Amino acid sequence: MRAPVPVILIGRGRIGGAVADWLGGNPRYRLVDVIGRRGGQIPAAPPDIPGLVLETAGPGALADWGERALAWGEVWSVGAAALLDAGLRARLQGPHPLRLFTPWISGPALAPPGTPATLHIEQSAPGLAPAPGLMFDGPLTEAARRFPHHLNTATAAALAGPGLAATRVALHCSPPGGAHVIRARFSMPGQSILTEVTFPGDGPHPVAQALIAALARRDDWLRLGAG
Numbered sequence: 001m002r003a004p005v006p007v008i009l010i011g012r013g014r015i016g017g018a019v020a021d022w023l024g025g026n027p028r029y030r031l032v033d034v035i036g037r038r039g040g041q042i043p044a045a046p047p048d049i050p051g052l053v054l055e056t057a058g059p060g061a062l063a064d065w066g067e068r069a070l071a072w073g074e075v076w077s078v079g080a081a082a083l084l085d086a087g088l089r090a091r092l093q094g095p096h097p098l099r100l101f102t103p104w105i106s107g108p109a110l111a112p113p114g115t116p117a118t119l120h121i122e123q124s125a126p127g128l129a130p131a132p133g134l135m136f137d138g139p140l141t142e143a144a145r146r147f148p149h150h151l152n153t154a155t156a157a158a159l160a161g162p163g164l165a166a167t168r169v170a171l172h173c174s175p176p177g178g179a180h181v182i183r184a185r186f187s188m189p190g191q192s193i194l195t196e197v198t199f200p201g202d203g204p205h206p207v208a209q210a211l212i213a214a215l216a217r218r219d220d221w222l223r224l225g226a227g
Contacts (some may be wrong), residue, residue, distance in 0.1 A: 124181045136171045
């Protein structure tokens, strides 16, 4: 029987709360601390066995805690938009891997590094603007300056695939009560890969579900190639 993997959780909102509840019922993991509004900390020394930091609070949390977290163990983050800052990207390179959890776009992980490619992402969700309609259509780098909190999925896919400069985004505010929708086209020589994902506004948070699924399958011997 393996010793349980030590875990630090950053954020305990809708995403982090669901993950914490799941961790509490799984003997393969040991929740060391929760960093939230009421405090918490990352120990200075790494654990005896490889640890795992789950960042579920978004880009600000990755910027604030990323360097200390990566000194302690592997980091899984939902805050990819923080990496639009080139200086932060440089500071977060090591000693442990950083895994981005916005896995809704197919294609980037299927192309070898250096493959010439482009990516166009269209997102819509209610409540992004005072009224429904198109908010932005253009380069990801420009969108990031105007809408930094809505681009975790786009940033993760761009960094994993064709790069920030080769990625364009369109953001729409949908009518109240509408679903969250992500459509993407990843194009490289000889093929295009299309993705469309729809999330209802209620029910389990899809990012929490993705994190729990990855935790549950972490030691599986059988995996999809892009997983």
